[in-house]
Amino acid sequence: MTKTPDSLRSARWFAPDDLRAFGHRSRFMQMGYGPEDWKGKPVIAIINTWSDVNQCHSHFKQRVEDVKRGVLQAGGFPLELPAISLSEPIVKPTTMLYRNLLAIETEELIRSHPVDGAVLMGGCDKTTPGLVMGAVSAGLPFIYVPAGPMLRGNWKGKVLGSGSDSWKYWDERRAGNVTDAQWLELEGGIARSHGTCMTMGTAATMMGIAESVGLTLPGASSIPAPDANHPRMCAASGRRIVEMIWEDLTPAKMLTRAHFENGIMTAMAMGCSTNAIIHLVAMSRRAGCAIGLEDFDAASRKVPVIANIRPSGDTYLMEDFYYAGGLPAMLKRIEQYLKLEVITVNGKSMGENIATAEVYNDDVIRPLSNPIYAEGALAVLRGSLAPNGVVIKPSACAPNLLKHTGPALVFDDYPSMKKAVDDPDLDVTAEHILVLRNAGPQGGPGMPEWGMLPIPTKLVKQGVRDMLRLSDARMSGTSYGACMLHCSPEAYIGGPLALVKTGDMISVDVAARTIHLEVSEDELAARKAAWTPPPPRFERGYGWMFSKHILQADQGCDFDYLETDFGAPVAEPDIF
Numbered sequence: 001m002t003k004t005p006d007s008l009r010s011a012r013w014f015a016p017d018d019l020r021a022f023g024h025r026s027r028f029m030q031m032g033y034g035p036e037d038w039k040g041k042p043v044i045a046i047i048n049t050w051s052d053v054n055q056c057h058s059h060f061k062q063r064v065e066d067v068k069r070g071v072l073q074a075g076g077f078p079l080e081l082p083a084i085s086l087s088e089p090i091v092k093p094t095t096m097l098y099r100n101l102l103a104i105e106t107e108e109l110i111r112s113h114p115v116d117g118a119v120l121m122g123g124c125d126k127t128t129p130g131l132v133m134g135a136v137s138a139g140l141p142f143i144y145v146p147a148g149p150m151l152r153g154n155w156k157g158k159v160l161g162s163g164s165d166s167w168k169y170w171d172e173r174r175a176g177n178v179t180d181a182q183w184l185e186l187e188g189g190i191a192r193s194h195g196t197c198m199t200m201g202t203a204a205t206m207m208g209i210a211e212s213v214g215l216t217l218p219g220a221s222s223i224p225a226p227d228a229n230h231p232r233m234c235a236a237s238g239r240r241i242v243e244m245i246w247e248d249l250t251p252a253k254m255l256t257r258a259h260f261e262n263g264i265m266t267a268m269a270m271g272c273s274t275n276a277i278i279h280l281v282a283m284s285r286r287a288g289c290a291i292g293l294e295d296f297d298a299a300s301r302k303v304p305v306i307a308n309i310r311p312s313g314d315t316y317l318m319e320d321f322y323y324a325g326g327l328p329a330m331l332k333r334i335e336q337y338l339k340l341e342v343i344t345v346n347g348k349s350m351g352e353n354i355a356t357a358e359v360y361n362d363d364v365i366r367p368l369s370n371p372i373y374a375e376g377a378l379a380v381l382r383g384s385l386a387p388n389g390v391v392i393k394p395s396a397c398a399p400n401l402l403k404h405t406g407p408a409l410v411f412d413d414y415p416s417m418k419k420a421v422d423d424p425d426l427d428v429t430a431e432h433i434l435v436l437r438n439a440g441p442q443g444g445p446g447m448p449e450w451g452m453l454p455i456p457t458k459l460v461k462q463g464v465r466d467m468l469r470l471s472d473a474r475m476s477g478t479s480y481g482a483c484m485l486h487c488s489p490e491a492y493i494g495g496p497l498a499l500v501k502t503g504d505m506i507s508v509d510v511a512a513r514t515i516h517l518e519v520s521e522d523e524l525a526a527r528k529a530a531w532t533p534p535p536p537r538f539e540r541g542y543g544w545m546f547s548k549h550i551l552q553a554d555q556g557c558d559f560d561y562l563e564t565d566f567g568a569p570v571a572e573p574d575i576f
Helices: 020-030 060-073 099-112 129-138 165-174 180-189 202-212 231-247 257-270 273-287 293-300 318-323 326-333 350-354 416-419 523-528 540-551
Strands: 043-048 077-082 117-122 142-144 153-155 158-160 379-383 388-392 405-413 432-435 469-471 504-510 515-519
Touching: 043 060, 043 099, 043 231, 060 117, 060 540, 077 326, 099 117, 099 129, 099 540, 117 129, 117 202, 129 142, 129 273, 129 469, 142 202, 153 180, 158 379, 202 326, 202 432, 231 504, 257 273, 257 326, 257 432, 273 293, 293 388, 318 326, 318 432, 350 504, 405 416, 416 432, 432 504
Parallel strands: 043 077, 043 117, 117 142, 379 515, 405 432, 432 469
Antiparallel strands: 153 158, 379 388, 405 504, 504 515
16 A cells, blocks of 8 residues: 555545534535545545436446445445536537547546546547546546447347448438338347447447556456446446555556557557547547557558457457457457556556456457458558548458549538438549548537448449548548548648549558649649638637637647646645
8 A cells, every 4th residue: 555544635625623624524424424434535536427318328327336336345435426428429519529528527527526536437439538538637546437338239130230230221221222111120229228339439449448558457348238247347446446546556657658559559459440549649648648640550550450340340249259258358369569568457467467368259359360451440641632641441441442543522511412412413423532521620510420421322322332432520430431531630720621622633542551632732722822711610618619729630639728748737726
C-alpha cells in the first residue's frame, strides 16, 4: 500500500474538524449513510452511462449493483454518478458531436466530488473514448468496465450481424428482393439482447482497444453482455479499483506511448473500425503520449487481420470470438508485435496477462500464417486531395477497387446525395467515385457516420455492391465497402475536397498510399480563390463552442483546450 487512510483524497471532504466538513458529513448522513461507510475507506465514483434510451447499456442498471458489490467487498465506499449515455443510433445529428462533452463531464464529475478513484461504465461507440479521455485528464486511478457485445442476431435460421446485415439487406430491399413483411422480421431479429453491436464495429473495437491499452481486467472486453461472467467481471472490477487506489496506480504512473502502440497493433489484428484512429489518437494525446496516423499506417504494413469477425471477416461475430478465447487469445497470437512489459490495471504486465491464453477455434482467431487479410485493417492515403490523410479499410472492400482512377460525382450535402442515388436517371457508372463533402468535424456538424454512401439504386439493380466513395465524414464500424473517410482538412474549412467538381478524375492507389485529384495547380488555385466559406452551423450554445474549438480528424477531434499540453494541470478544488 502506497496510500494511507489519512492521505485519501476524499478525506479532504470528510476528515477535518471544521464547519464545512460538518456539512459534508451531515448531508451524507441525510442520505442514510454513516461514518462507517466512508471513514478510512476509498470512495469510488462509478460513472454510469445507463439511460432509458441507450440500448447497449440497458443492463447497466443492474450491473452497477455488481460493481458496487465488488467495491464493498474490498472495503470501499461506492457512489454512482450518472453521465450522458450517447446512444449511437438514437442521438442526432451524431454522438461524435458529444463525445468531448462526455469527456468534460467525466473529468469534472471526478474532480468535483469527494472520490479517490473511478469505475467507468461504457461500451456504446463514443462512450469508451469519452470516458477514458475524461478520466485520464482527471488523473485519479480508474478502471473501465465494458458493456460487452449482444448475442448473435437471427432471421429464418440465418445469423445476423448488427449494422453489417442492415446495410446488406437494405440494398436487397432497394433491389426489390426483400418484402415489407420480411423487413419487419429483420428489424425484430437483428438485435435481440442488451449489449453493443456484435460485429467488429466501433463499440467492439474500442472495448478491445481499452483492454489492450491496459484499462480493463484481462478478457473483460470480449464477454457477451448477457453472459453470467459479465456481472462477475463487474464485481471484480469494483474490487480491483479499491486496490488501485491503495497502490496509487494513477494513469500518469501507468500509461506510456507503448500502451497506445499496443492499442494500434490490436486494432489492426482485430479488423477494427475506422473510427479507432480518431478515438485512439485523442486518448493518447490526453495522456501526453501522442500517436498519429503514420503509426497506424506503419502497423498496417506488418500486422495482419487475424480476427475473422464481420465485417472484415465473412462468418463470425463477437460471441464466437469470446468462445474462441477472446481478446487475450488474439493478443497471444500477435505477442511478437506487442510491448509485453507495459503495466495494466490489474497491476500485472501485458505479458503476464496473456501468458496462458489459448485459442480454441483457429478459424475464428486465425494463426499469423493464415490471416484473413495479409496487411492490417486500415490504410492511410495522402496526396493532393488529402494532405493530412484519408482513411480506408482495405480488408472490407472489393480488391479491384484498391487501385482505381475514375470521375468524381460530387454532393455538397447529404440530402442532395440521398435524393440523387434513388434517381433512376442518375448519370453514374460503377467507375465513378462518389464524393460527399461538408460532413467533417465542423461541416457535419460533428463528423456524422455518413461516409458509407449508398450505392445508387440504378447500379444496385445492375448487381453493383461496391464502388469507391470519398468523404470527410466517418462511417459506422459495422459498415463495409471501398469508403475513403476522414478526409483532412475537411471541405467546410476550405480543404482540397471543397474544390472538387463533378467529372474531375481522382486516382487512388491503396498499396502506394496515395490519392490525387488530377487537376492542375493553376486550376485549383483559381477554384480556391473563388471559394467562399459556408455559413456557420451554430450561432449559440454548445454547438457554437464545439465549432470554435474542435480539432481535425487527423488530430483526434478533441477540443483544443482539453489537450494535455494546452495549459498547466488543473489544481484540486478549494474547500473553504
